[in-house]
Amino acid sequence: MTQSTASIPDPHAGPLHDDHAHAGDAAQxxxxxxxxxHVAHHFDDAEQQKDAATLGMWxxxxxxxxxxxxxxxxxxxxRQRYPEAFLIGSxxxxxxxxxxxxxxxxxxxxxxxxxxxxxxxxxxKGIVRYLIGTLILGFAFLGVKASEYYGEYQEKLIPKLxxxxxxxxxxEHMKELLEHNPRVKAAxxxxxxxxxxxxxxxxxxxxxxxxxxLHASHxxxxxxxxxxxxxxxxxxxxxxxxxTPIEISxxxxxxxxxxxxxxxxxxxLLRH
Amino acid sequence: xxxxxxxxxxxxxxxxxxxxxYDVKSWLLTLDHKRIGVLYMITVTLFFFxxxxxxxxxxxxxxxxxxxxxxxxxxxxxxxxxxxxMVFFFLIPAIPSVLGxxxxxxxxxxxxxxxxxxNLLSWYLYMTGGTIVLVSIIFGGLDTGxxxxxxxxxxxxxxxxxxxxxxxxxxxxxxxFTGLNIIVTVHKMRAPGLTWGRLPLFVWANYATSLxxxxxxxxxxxxxxxxxxxxxWGVGIFDYRLGGDPILFQHLFWFYxxxxxxxxxxxxxxxxxxxxxxxxxxxxxxxxFVAISSLAIAFVGFLVWGHHMFVSxxxxxxxxxxxxxxxxxxxPSAVKVFNWTATLYKGSIVWSTPMMYALGFIGxxxxxxxxxxxxxxxxxxxxxxxxxxxxxxxxxIMVGGTIMGYLGGxxxxxxxxxxxxxxxxxxxxxxxxxxxxxxxxxxxQFILGYVGMPRRxxxxxxxxxxxxxxxxxxxxxxxxxxxMPLVYLIWSLRHGKIAGPNxxxxxxxxxxxxxxxxxxxxxxxxxxNHEAYNYHEQEPTPN
Numbered sequence: 001m002t003q004s005t006a007s008i009p010d011p012h013a014g015p016l017h018d019d020h021a022h023a024g025d026a027a028q029x030x031x032x033x034x035x036x037x038h039v040a041h042h043f044d045d046a047e048q049q050k051d052a053a054t055l056g057m058w059x060x061x062x063x064x065x066x067x068x069x070x071x072x073x074x075x076x077x078x079r080q081r082y083p084e085a086f087l088i089g090s091x092x093x094x095x096x097x098x099x100x101x102x103x104x105x106x107x108x109x110x111x112x113x114x115x116x117x118x119x120x121x122x123x124x125k126g127i128v129r130y131l132i133g134t135l136i137l138g139f140a141f142l143g144v145k146a147s148e149y150y151g152e153y154q155e156k157l158i159p160k161l162x163x164x165x166x167x168x169x170x171x172e173h174m175k176e177l178l179e180h181n182p183r184v185k186a187a188x189x190x191x192x193x194x195x196x197x198x199x200x201x202x203x204x205x206x207x208x209x210x211x212x213x214l215h216a217s218h219x220x221x222x223x224x225x226x227x228x229x230x231x232x233x234x235x236x237x238x239x240x241x242x243x244t245p246i247e248i249s250x251x252x253x254x255x256x257x258x259x260x261x262x263x264x265x266x267x268x269l270l271r272h
Numbered sequence: 273x274x275x276x277x278x279x280x281x282x283x284x285x286x287x288x289x290x291x292x293x294y295d296v297k298s299w300l301l302t303l304d305h306k307r308i309g310v311l312y313m314i315t316v317t318l319f320f321f322x323x324x325x326x327x328x329x330x331x332x333x334x335x336x337x338x339x340x341x342x343x344x345x346x347x348x349x350x351x352x353x354x355x356x357x358m359v360f361f362f363l364i365p366a367i368p369s370v371l372g373x374x375x376x377x378x379x380x381x382x383x384x385x386x387x388x389x390x391n392l393l394s395w396y397l398y399m400t401g402g403t404i405v406l407v408s409i410i411f412g413g414l415d416t417g418x419x420x421x422x423x424x425x426x427x428x429x430x431x432x433x434x435x436x437x438x439x440x441x442x443x444x445x446x447x448x449f450t451g452l453n454i455i456v457t458v459h460k461m462r463a464p465g466l467t468w469g470r471l472p473l474f475v476w477a478n479y480a481t482s483l484x485x486x487x488x489x490x491x492x493x494x495x496x497x498x499x500x501x502x503x504x505w506g507v508g509i510f511d512y513r514l515g516g517d518p519i520l521f522q523h524l525f526w527f528y529x530x531x532x533x534x535x536x537x538x539x540x541x542x543x544x545x546x547x548x549x550x551x552x553x554x555x556x557x558x559x560x561f562v563a564i565s566s567l568a569i570a571f572v573g574f575l576v577w578g579h580h581m582f583v584s585x586x587x588x589x590x591x592x593x594x595x596x597x598x599x600x601x602x603x604p605s606a607v608k609v610f611n612w613t614a615t616l617y618k619g620s621i622v623w624s625t626p627m628m629y630a631l632g633f634i635g636x637x638x639x640x641x642x643x644x645x646x647x648x649x650x651x652x653x654x655x656x657x658x659x660x661x662x663x664x665x666x667x668x669i670m671v672g673g674t675i676m677g678y679l680g681g682x683x684x685x686x687x688x689x690x691x692x693x694x695x696x697x698x699x700x701x702x703x704x705x706x707x708x709x710x711x712x713x714x715x716x717q718f719i720l721g722y723v724g725m726p727r728r729x730x731x732x733x734x735x736x737x738x739x740x741x742x743x744x745x746x747x748x749x750x751x752x753x754x755x756m757p758l759v760y761l762i763w764s765l766r767h768g769k770i771a772g773p774n775x776x777x778x779x780x781x782x783x784x785x786x787x788x789x790x791x792x793x794x795x796x797x798x799x800x801n802h803e804a805y806n807y808h809e810q811e812p813t814p815n
Contacts, residue, residue: 040388042377042384042792048460052386052457055459056390056452056453056456059452063448063486064490066487067494070490070524082515199513200514202514203509203516206505210509
């Protein structure tokens with residue numbers, strides 16, 4: 001095939017494009033070669049696409065581990081350095097709220113897993129139902145968290161903006177801690193160390209708000225993704241053959257859950 | 273010496289990725305990895321010249337011992353701009369996002385990257401981050417240095433620190449997604465018969481780089497994010513008033529930023545492997561060792577960050593371990609240099625422009641790497657830390673190494689990307705100018721550092737002037753050497769000879785498709801049944 005260098009070749013001619021329609025085009029998405037509509041052009045087949053998407057999500061979750069990891073590492077270092085102040089901090093977190101939230105998240109992971117199962121069995125209504133369940137639980141989590149934050153505001157535990165070292169006269173948690181923990185009491189009773197305690201407690205709460213804030217923002221993103229999937233499922237985009245977005249978003253949701261499984265014990269449960 | 277056959281003229285190919293459509297939307301909304309590579313190529317060049325402008329300003333100031341060109345704050349902002357733009361917006365993306373994006377899918381025989389839309393997103397994250405950083409610079413800049421040490425950056429620095437950090441943060445995610453795309457593409461989209469052991473070393477190098485990008489970048493992202501939090505909120509985890517530790521910032525920052533330098537150099541090493549093989553007309557000696565050495569560099573590179581902190585007060589035992597590991601990480605790099613040298617030995621050397629860059633790389637990277645040993649050794653480190661010795665060391669690697677590798681790669685694959693040949697004489701002359709200018713710029717800096725000139729200072733004792741003037745003169749020559757390719761490469765787009773599929777008679781899947789490639793890279797899916805660099809199986813080319 002010879003052409004002069006001066007002319008611009010017709011992009012619609014040539015070996016890449018057929019000029020005649022194929023039978024069964026409609027079933028194949030309306031273009032001249034056969035593959036299911038949901039398989040993107042650059043993939044060889046559905047299996048390759050699914051493998052790629054899954055590996056891609058796992059890689060992304062690895063980046064998220066490192067992302068949270070830096071923050072969690074800093075927390076662990078300071079916990080070791082300032083044990084008394086961080087103990088006071090842990091005691092002033094609302095254990096009931098945190099526990100309820102843990103169960104909410106675990107349950108939401110169950111609804112996510114059930115939605116994946118529904119997708120795998122071609123149960124369109126089931127997908128929507130379980131995803132909506134997940135969304136409700138996700139919002140519940142955020143609601144509980146918001147009420148905790150409000151409580152921290154009321155107890156004056158917002159670093160820099162509204163912060164006071166809790167007074168045993170006003171705070172049951174502080175009173176109990178001082179009674180039962182001689183190390184904390186010794187630190188509290190010494191006026192110089194008490195000043196340090198107040199500053200280090202602020203450091204604890206900086207971490208608390210950063211860690212839970214980062215986690216909550218990932219929850220919000222997860223809720224956004226699940227909402228979109230719910231809409232798509234409702235529209236019938238998924239089937240037993242193709243439901244990869246639900247699977248990989250499920251992975252993401254489980255990851256956010258696992259972050260909480262680390263966050264909750266590290267901050268709420270280390271009380272001794 | 274084997275001559276290269278340039279075809280006098282060749283028929284224009286049918287539809288290729290460039291002429292398939294011309295409108296702006298088809299470029300800005302492209303999903304074609306080749307177009308995304310070209311978009312990156314244009315924009316990293318822009319950031320390179322902006323960072324280079326800052327360098328010229330620094331070298332102008334340093335031509336005289338007194339602070340007579342700029343005030344202190346301005347000079348500090350200038351070297352911060354130079355570092356931030358060069359590191360985050362040129363060196364880290366250049367080879368993976370330009371050459372990697374363009375070539376890796378073709379080299380593995382695929383039609384595109386695994387995630388084309390995420391690929392485009394990466395470019396937009398890069399552009400958004402870059403624009404935000406440029407805005408922060410235009411509106412006064414910042415003077416923290418590209419290293420953003422706390423508590424200066426988090427509490428005391430006046431300037432657009434938050435804006436710049438937001439830009440770098442956003443750009444970081446572009447980097448992460450590029451790495452993710454490369455990893456999944458190499459794992460899942462290789463052509464039939466293309467086993468890992470048959471992959472080009474360029475792919476191995478970028479794969480290892482992508483592992484670093486994916487695992488390291490999030491750490492610097494959260495760290496810089498925490499600096500932003502501290503500036504915004506007024507308190508943070510590096511705040512010494514709360515019992516926070518500014519040195520924690522250094523640990524977290526360097527945990528990424530040391531692997532980052534391997535992000536910068538590993539892809540260049542991948543390019544060099546391709547160039548040395550092609551222009552010695554041989555397979556790379558010790559292919560398996562070179563491939564594994566990329567992974568080893570990536571792994572060990574995560575274990576040496578403390579060598580940036582020997583004088584920051586870390587424990588002497590920690591320092592000793594970091595020092596030992598820093599010596600150790602030189603070994604896989606040396607493995608590469610030895611294997612390249614063994615490849616050259618008794619090879620049929622072709623003195624093309626890319627080969628000149630490759631040979632320059634080997635020499636300059638070796639100097640940079642050897643001087644790294646002085647930096648890694650605890651005793652000498654105390655003496656040279658924060659002096660021009662360190663600056664010279666890393667510029668030998670990043671400029672003498674990475675930039676030479678990038679330019680060599682651009683010249684080697686230019687015919688593939690554009691379908692045109694550039695003028696070889698102009699190419700060779702520029703390569704020599706770059707090499708000479710580079711050495712004149714940076715070799716005196718080793719001496720300056722050794723006799724005690726600190727880095728980031730814009731004034732110095734009179735007796736250092738001669739070496740500084742040499743360095744500034746070299747910088748001018750180097751700048752000229754960088755401008756020349758801009759001219760002749762762009763000229764070649766209209767006036768260069770048509771390249772044909774394989775002007776270098778190189779091996780590799782990218783040379784088995786047309787130049788420029790068709791939009792889907794291959795007209796038929798390739799099948800691979802031979803090792804990489806099978807030059808020995810080629811017909812001898814007529815002289």
